[in-house]
Amino acid sequence: MAVQSVNELTVYKKAYTVAMEVFEISKKFPPEERYALTGQIRRSSRSECLNLREAWAKRRYENHFISKLTVCDGECNETDSSLDFAKDCGYISAEKHSELVALIAEVGKMLGSMLRTPEKFHPQG
Numbered sequence: 001m002a003v004q005s006v007n008e009l010t011v012y013k014k015a016y017t018v019a020m021e022v023f024e025i026s027k028k029f030p031p032e033e034r035y036a037l038t039g040q041i042r043r044s045s046r047s048e049c050l051n052l053r054e055a056w057a058k059r060r061y062e063n064h065f066i067s068k069l070t071v072c073d074g075e076c077n078e079t080d081s082s083l084d085f086a087k088d089c090g091y092i093s094a095e096k097h098s099e100l101v102a103l104i105a106e107v108g109k110m111l112g113s114m115l116r117t118p119e120k121f122h123p124q125g
Contacts, residue, residue: 002124006056011110015052015072018079018103019045025100029091037089041082047075048107059121066118073111080104 055068087097
């Protein structure tokens with residue numbers, strides 16, 4: 001049976017996991033980072049999911065689909081860089097950093113596959 005919802009996609013589930021993990025770890029960031037790193041990493045990690053959902057809704061229009069997936073990929077890279085800052089500033093452990101970066105890399109690979117074969121996601125009917 002064909003995928004009926006973006007929530008069924010493994011890439012969405014993994015991106016959502018990243019966003020929720022980022023939310024939890026960022027609760028422990030220092031108060032002075034509230035409007036800098038904390039806000040930015042939360043926005044970029046959530047934007048991965050939000051843009052995936054928007055891409056899914058626009059998959060009938062290949063150019064729109066690709067455009068939103070490209071934005072999603074950019075947000076993944078932004079989250080990845082923010083995690084580097086969080087680790088290097090001592091806000092997260094090297095282990096947590098490695099875990100999240102590996103998950104983001106998986107999301108990135110899946111997005112790359114979707115970008116290479118957008119026709120597979122075109123709705124039937």
